[in-house]
Amino acid sequence: MKTPLSSIILVLFGSFIGSFGAVFLKLGAEHMKGSLARLLNNYWLATGIVLYLLSSVFYMMGLSQGQLTVLYPMVSLGYIWAIVWARLFFKEPFTAAKIGGLAMIVFGVALINLGNA
Amino acid sequence: MTTPTVVGAPVESRSEGRAFLLVFSCTLIGALAQILVKQGTAQLGAHVTLGQVFRHPGLFVSFCLGVITNLKLFIGYCMYGVNTFLMALALKGRELSRLYPIIALTYVWVTLLSLVWLPSEHMNFFRSIGIAFIVGGVSVLGMKK
Numbered sequence: 688m689k690t691p692l693s694s695i696i697l698v699l700f701g702s703f704i705g706s707f708g709a710v711f712l713k714l715g716a717e718h719m720k721g722s723l724a725r726l727l728n729n730y731w732l733a734t735g736i737v738l739y740l741l742s743s744v745f746y747m748m749g750l751s752q753g754q755l756t757v758l759y760p761m762v763s764l765g766y767i768w769a770i771v772w773a774r775l776f777f778k779e780p781f782t783a784a785k786i787g788g789l790a791m792i793v794f795g796v797a798l799i800n801l802g803n804a
Numbered sequence: 805m806t807t808p809t810v811v812g813a814p815v816e817s818r819s820e821g822r823a824f825l826l827v828f829s830c831t832l833i834g835a836l837a838q839i840l841v842k843q844g845t846a847q848l849g850a851h852v853t854l855g856q857v858f859r860h861p862g863l864f865v866s867f868c869l870g871v872i873t874n875l876k877l878f879i880g881y882c883m884y885g886v887n888t889f890l891m892a893l894a895l896k897g898r899e900l901s902r903l904y905p906i907i908a909l910t911y912v913w914v915t916l917l918s919l920v921w922l923p924s925e926h927m928n929f930f931r932s933i934g935i936a937f938i939v940g941g942v943s944v945l946g947m948k949k
Binding site: 709736777779784788792 | 932939943
């Protein structure tokens, strides 16, 4: 089975949007205060959730066709976008531990999906 | 894995342990949610391509409706909702770039759960090495600076 380019684009786009979901979640977390009313009023969190939902719709469409061994590791590329945004927007430094740990994780995800084939 | 419950540990490291524990539980809930969503999607019989959506934009709407009307999808997405809240709690005051990649542990749970539940699934070389790499990577991210 071949993996159509449209599936790859959908999944990559999903991971890209999802990584911004994480950024807005972090922004929402910093604005989080006690009461439930204020939680529901937290537009950063709401934006993050909408971005997550959007990304999952793109994943569902993308993953419905093509090889999961190819597509699933692309989902984990979202973690790489996320540490780039974290550096850009929150000044979180790149460290050897982050880069090494992330490389191991992405490699591990790829291997698990090879094992699922 | 770092254990957070050292008596007399400074508040900073204790709350860091709490953050890791929160993300850790997120991965367990997320794995169950993922299995439900996968089964729900299979029930919907959704095979939509980008081209089809461009030709028939209504497909996008019916796909979103499926999330509300299918029980498994609904419960799965509720669990994702709980997860999002727990993740936000964990992220408050903590580094996104250290906590977010830990979510990859979800892959480990999904693989292990499907080995337990589906008799047709077996552990193999790639799966075991893949799990080892993810757990190793997460441990590296969790290490004290």
